[in-house]
Amino acid sequence: MQETVPAIAVAGAGLRGRAYAARIRATGAGRIVAVAEPDPVRRARFAAEHGLPPKRAFPGWREMAAAGRLADGVIIATQDAEHAEPAIRFAGLGCHILLEKPMATSEADALRIVDAVERAGVMLAVCHVLRYTAYTRALRALIADGRIGAPVGVQHLEPVGWWHHAHSYVRGNWRRSDESGPMLMTKSCHDVDWLIHVMGEVPARVSSFGRLSHFRPENRPPGAGARCVDCAVEARCPYSAPRLYLSCLGDPAREAWPLGAVTDERTEAGVLRALREGPYGRCVYACDNDVVDHQVVNMEFPSGATCVFTMTAFSPAAPRQTRVFGTSGCLEGDGVRITVRDFVTGGTEIVDPGAAPGGGAFDGRHDHADDALADAFTAALAGGDPAPLSSGPRESLASHRVVWAAERARLNGTVVEAAPQSPARKAR
Numbered sequence: 001m002q003e004t005v006p007a008i009a010v011a012g013a014g015l016r017g018r019a020y021a022a023r024i025r026a027t028g029a030g031r032i033v034a035v036a037e038p039d040p041v042r043r044a045r046f047a048a049e050h051g052l053p054p055k056r057a058f059p060g061w062r063e064m065a066a067a068g069r070l071a072d073g074v075i076i077a078t079q080d081a082e083h084a085e086p087a088i089r090f091a092g093l094g095c096h097i098l099l100e101k102p103m104a105t106s107e108a109d110a111l112r113i114v115d116a117v118e119r120a121g122v123m124l125a126v127c128h129v130l131r132y133t134a135y136t137r138a139l140r141a142l143i144a145d146g147r148i149g150a151p152v153g154v155q156h157l158e159p160v161g162w163w164h165h166a167h168s169y170v171r172g173n174w175r176r177s178d179e180s181g182p183m184l185m186t187k188s189c190h191d192v193d194w195l196i197h198v199m200g201e202v203p204a205r206v207s208s209f210g211r212l213s214h215f216r217p218e219n220r221p222p223g224a225g226a227r228c229v230d231c232a233v234e235a236r237c238p239y240s241a242p243r244l245y246l247s248c249l250g251d252p253a254r255e256a257w258p259l260g261a262v263t264d265e266r267t268e269a270g271v272l273r274a275l276r277e278g279p280y281g282r283c284v285y286a287c288d289n290d291v292v293d294h295q296v297v298n299m300e301f302p303s304g305a306t307c308v309f310t311m312t313a314f315s316p317a318a319p320r321q322t323r324v325f326g327t328s329g330c331l332e333g334d335g336v337r338i339t340v341r342d343f344v345t346g347g348t349e350i351v352d353p354g355a356a357p358g359g360g361a362f363d364g365r366h367d368h369a370d371d372a373l374a375d376a377f378t379a380a381l382a383g384g385d386p387a388p389l390s391s392g393p394r395e396s397l398a399s400h401r402v403v404w405a406a407e408r409a410r411l412n413g414t415v416v417e418a419a420p421q422s423p424a425r426k427a428r
């Protein structure tokens with residue numbers, strides 16, 4: 001058991017890296033001792049927030065790794081295509097790793113990560129934040145405790161939301177599968193992992209349909225400009241960037257996200273400048289996006305249970321909704337509360353796991369799960385024991401493999417064997 005507060009380095013001081021580090025600073029459960037961040041403004045801000053000397057603020061993760069093992073653990077919160085190499089490198093240095101999802105952009109790289117951490121004997125947790133909510137714990141326990149008998153079917157909806165989809169998957173960082181990955185990986189790997197987690201088994205077979213239906217040049221309305229700030233029909237467009245981003249001003253949570261991805265300025269003039277010059281002001285019908293805007297995945301679990309998962313852009317941005325159908329009851333969760341129906345008594349019970357007020361799984365901090373994950377990582381480091389972490393490298397690899405299998409199924413129009421060797425059910 002380590003006596004001291006664990007030392008933690010951060011690779012990528014963007015939205016995610018900064019949020020985890022802020023939690024660690026606030027709780028004092030870890031010491032942030034180094035940062036790697038190429039953006040000089042972000043790097044300086046992070047160094048100031050954590051009192052880091054210039055020699056501990058590096059222009060990139062490679063430079064930080066070249067300085068040797070500076071910390072017990074490293075948080076890797078770079079963009080998707082830059083997860084595998086730093087994870088392998090820091091594992092080789094003997095650092096435990098908190099790795100943002102997706103763990104890698106290819107199955108081969110995900111396997112390389114798992115090999116590297118197992119060889120090095122370090123802990124690795126992928127940031128499947130939804131596992132860490134009180135809501136998830138309650139829903140999973142209801143199933144595990146047999147409250148609905150044996151689960152035989154799941155209906156799960158991920159309502160991404162029209163403006164969120166336009167922000168991240170049409171104009172933003174996850175709009176192109178060649179730069180980050182398919183939507184099912186960059187967004188819905190959370191859902192696939194979550195479904196595996198609550199059902200307690202890995203799907204054996206998957207099929208999938210979906211496409212980019214709407215955010216395409218042929219749907220651009222007559223008179224639309226290349227940018228919202230010059231557009232004659234902007235006021236009638238659901239995807240108006242000025243409407244979305246100007247409305248964030250004055251609201252600290254929405255200034256942090258989504259506005260924080262657009263600009264660091266917090267004035268109307270600053271936002272409009274970013275929309276005139278940057279990617280987030282582009283017409284949603286004139287971007288270089290190619291990821292789907294709606295997708296379904298069907299899964300069959302080894303037990304015979306089935307799951308229908310729907311991801312859609314065309315909804316309010318809301319918590320996930322889930323129905324689980326069991327042999328002696330069923331449950332319905334709206335991301336905040338769970339309604340359980342007992343087939344014997346006919347009675348209904350409402351389980352309220354106590355989501356944060358106004359929160360739920362879509363409160364920008366995922367119902368405080370980001371904080372809970374940071375706490376779990378520091379606890380694992382302090383104790384030298386992965387027990388506080390909900391999943392390890394093999395479990396993340398298994399859930400990522402289901403995502404890749406489903407994407408192959410969608411692209412090839414086939415049913416794909418997802419998990420030829422399902423890991424044993426994790427003890428609950």
Ligand SMILES: NC(=O)c1ccc[n+]([C@@H]2O[C@H](COP(=O)([O-])OP(=O)(O)OC[C@H]3O[C@@H](n4cnc5c(N)ncnc54)[C@H](O)[C@@H]3O)[C@@H](O)[C@H]2O)c1
Pocket residue numbers: 011012013014015016017036037038039042059060061062077078079080082100101102127128129186366
């Ligand atoms: N777990 C979740 O719920 C969740 C939610 C959103 C995003 N993400 C994932 O988190 C990751 C980061 O997302 P974000 O929104 O914080 O993005 P971001 O762009 O705000 O942050 C990434 C940061 O990495 C920096 N960077 C680039 N190259 C680097 C290098 N060589 N060394 C060090 N830093 C480098 C960038 O300058 C940037 O500041 C992505 O992989 C994303 O998919 C996860």
